[in-house]
Amino acid sequence: MRLGKSNACPHTTSVFVGGLKSYGTTPSPFFRSFYANRLAFLWPYQTSILRSVFLPRSFAPSLNLVMFTPSFTSLLLTLLGALSLARYVSNRRRQDIYRLPSAPREIAHWLWGHELLSFEHEATEMYSKWVAICGPFFKIKAALFHSDLIVAADHAAVQHIFQNADDYVKSPAFRPPVANVLGKGLVWAEGDDHKKQRRILAPAFSPEAIKGMADDVSECSEKLESRLTNYVLAHGGSATVNIVEYTSTCTLDIIGRVAFGHDFKSGQSTEAKEIHASWTGHVNTGLTFGAFIAMLVIRALPFITQIPLPAIKAGGRIREIVSKLAMRIVQSGTVAEKGKDILSVLIKADRKHGSKTDGLTSQQLVDNVSTFIMVGHETTAGSLSFTLLELARKPEVQQRLREEVRQFGRDLGYDDIQKLEFLDAVVKEGLRMHPASPQTERVALKDDVIPLSKPIQTANGETLSSIRVKAGQVFHVPFTTMNTNPDVWGPDAREFKPERWVTPGGVPPPSDLPHGWSGIVTFCDGPRNCIGYRLAIFEFKIILATLVRSLEFHDTTAEIHEKISPTLQPVTDGKGGLLPIHVTLAA
Numbered sequence: 224m225r226l227g228k229s230n231a232c233p234h235t236t237s238v239f240v241g242g243l244k245s246y247g248t249t250p251s252p253f254f255r256s257f258y259a260n261r262l263a264f265l266w267p268y269q270t271s272i273l274r275s276v277f278l279p280r281s282f283a284p285s286l287n288l289v290m291f292t293p294s295f296t297s298l299l300l301t302l303l304g305a306l307s308l309a310r311y312v313s314n315r316r317r318q319d320i321y322r323l324p325s326a327p328r329e330i331a332h333w334l335w336g337h338e339l340l341s342f343e344h345e346a347t348e349m350y351s352k353w354v355a356i357c358g359p360f361f362k363i364k365a366a367l368f369h370s371d372l373i374v375a376a377d378h379a380a381v382q383h384i385f386q387n388a389d390d391y392v393k394s395p396a397f398r399p400p401v402a403n404v405l406g407k408g409l410v411w412a413e414g415d416d417h418k419k420q421r422r423i424l425a426p427a428f429s430p431e432a433i434k435g436m437a438d439d440v441s442e443c444s445e446k447l448e449s450r451l452t453n454y455v456l457a458h459g460g461s462a463t464v465n466i467v468e469y470t471s472t473c474t475l476d477i478i479g480r481v482a483f484g485h486d487f488k489s490g491q492s493t494e495a496k497e498i499h500a501s502w503t504g505h506v507n508t509g510l511t512f513g514a515f516i517a518m519l520v521i522r523a524l525p526f527i528t529q530i531p532l533p534a535i536k537a538g539g540r541i542r543e544i545v546s547k548l549a550m551r552i553v554q555s556g557t558v559a560e561k562g563k564d565i566l567s568v569l570i571k572a573d574r575k576h577g578s579k580t581d582g583l584t585s586q587q588l589v590d591n592v593s594t595f596i597m598v599g600h601e602t603t604a605g606s607l608s609f610t611l612l613e614l615a616r617k618p619e620v621q622q623r624l625r626e627e628v629r630q631f632g633r634d635l636g637y638d639d640i641q642k643l644e645f646l647d648a649v650v651k652e653g654l655r656m657h658p659a660s661p662q663t664e665r666v667a668l669k670d671d672v673i674p675l676s677k678p679i680q681t682a683n684g685e686t687l688s689s690i691r692v693k694a695g696q697v698f699h700v701p702f703t704t705m706n707t708n709p710d711v712w713g714p715d716a717r718e719f720k721p722e723r724w725v726t727p728g729g730v731p732p733p734s735d736l737p738h739g740w741s742g743i744v745t746f747c748d749g750p751r752n753c754i755g756y757r758l759a760i761f762e763f764k765i766i767l768a769t770l771v772r773s774l775e776f777h778d779t780t781a782e783i784h785e786k787i788s789p790t791l792q793p794v795t796d797g798k799g800g801l802l803p804i805h806v807t808l809a810a
């Protein structure tokens with residue numbers, strides 16, 4: 224058993240601020256530490272190696288003859304071999320990844336490692352299987368000869384990673400695509416830039432601010448109810464719909480109104496149609512093998528996102544549409560003095576403090592509005608659509624929810640909705656089982672010691688209650704796996720059972736659950752948790768209550784898969800963003 228102090232590397236303690244670009248042509252500290260770990264030992268020999276590899280023997284006389292004699296080459300190779308061995312041994316001594324259990328090595332592909340299997344299966348399905356074999360902290364073989372990745376589903380380890388957000392950053396490979404689709408707003412920012420943006424934006428998501436959004440949320444939900452009801456009536460009282468198209472137009476309407484007072488007209492405005500078309504293209508491209516390779520190539524060569532490839536252009540198009548809208552409003556300065564939308568709140572706060580240095584720049588305002596529009600509508604729509612599917616598959620649960628909602632009458636205000644106990648349970652269960660972001664990734668910026676809640680028994684009988692990791696180590700944190708782990712939630716962990724939340728002892732005690740909203744990690748945790756979680760939960764509840772009071776949802780025979788692209792997506796008959804549900808009027 225070992226509990227030790229962090230073995231921090233003095234060269235890698237700087238914070239990853241501003242990303243690759245802000246370092247100009249100098250590699251960022253992340254890259255320095257990342258590549259230094261792997262290649263530094265070759266550096267003194269670079270000239271010799273390059274010459275011996277690239278220059279034909281006939282050129283030797285013009286260089287240094289000694290270098291090309293066989294005895295020198297064998298000496299050099301022996302030296303390199305000895306150095307590699309010494310480095311390998313020292314690395315093994317300084318980190319514990321070698322001692323971690325591994326996902327079965329025999330099923331790893333020589334080129335794609337375990338990563339292709341994860342990509343091909345349902346969201347985090349393989350991680351759940353490997354947790355059952357290896358426990359909640361293990362390694363997998365990465366694709367393209369990248370060093371092994373650690374899958375972290377251990378509660379203490381995950382809390383440590385999320386709380387120390389300056390030391391565990393989003394992967395550099397993740398940032399260029401984010402900048403491309405969402406802009407350089409809160410999701411993209413790191414370090415001090417992130418702290419500043421977060422401090423300025425947080426008041427726009429306070430409980431009071433969300434309460435101020437209640438009318439907009441209710442109106443948009445009622446519009447959705449009318450649209451679906453009219454569609455069903457027009458089809459003789461029953462119809463099969465792609466529920467994602469309905470939920471996502473509603474959540475887009477809501478975020479348009481609450482983010483910058485814009486009406487997307489129930490998906491009928493030109494911008495709404497363009498966003499929908501570009502997003503659908505983006506999702507479907509993300510499901511292809513080409514996208515899997517692209518992700519790996521971006522991981523190895525992040526600058527590739529500057530090249531105008533079709534998939535990259537599709538993401539850029541979403542941003543173009545949304546930023547144009549946001550820019551129009553920011554530049555016109557026509558912010559309603561009484562406006563409660565996020566942009567009005569931010570611009571008014573900026574005016575009040577008259578701060579040009581401490582506030583967000585116009586570009587950051589626009590980038591954050593783009594960010595909120597995209598992450599604020601597709602996420603909630605994804606989890607909500609799967610929750611409606613669960614209700615369609617469990618008619619008795621759906622009926623219980625309908626009865627509770629109906630008892631409260633039609634006008635459900637912000638305070639009323641908090642009193643609906645079973646609605647709360649359904650929403651928690653939907654978010655537990657179908658997190659909109661099924662997994663995330665972090666990279667260690669410095670050497671560290673990570674605590675474990677479940678100690679690991681090594682092959683030679685040692686017990687590890689903490690793990691030493693080196694700078695550059697990549698972690699995958701599978702939220703869905705953590706939320707549905709039978710070791711934590713019991714044998715019915717993967718069943719949709721909202722009643723567990725209202726039954727004494729139905730949910731494990733907080734000490735057995737991870738740190739996070741309601742003991743689940745759906746909204747992440749720590750300084751980078753979801754800033755919009757209150758809005759997400761509130762709109763989830765209002766939309767669900769509004770729909771079930773007048774409509775009934777039924778399962779179809781369609782086989783629906785749950786994939787990640789880039790958020791949680793239903794896939795039916797190979798098509799992403801398609802979740803058929805049969806709808807009738809509720810008795």
Ligand code: HEM
Nearest residue numbers: 409410599602603659660663745746747751753754755759
């Ligand atoms: C069911 C709905 C939602 C879920 C499950 C969800 C989940 C998450 C998760 C897991 C993260 C952390 C991602 C990571 O660091 O890897 C996150 C971050 C974020 N979410 Fe959400 N989200 C939802 C809805 C929303 C809404 C409605 C908004 C805004 C209107 C929003 C805005 C954000 C932003 C800006 C971040 C980045 C926060 C930061 O890095 O400081 N999300 N969300």
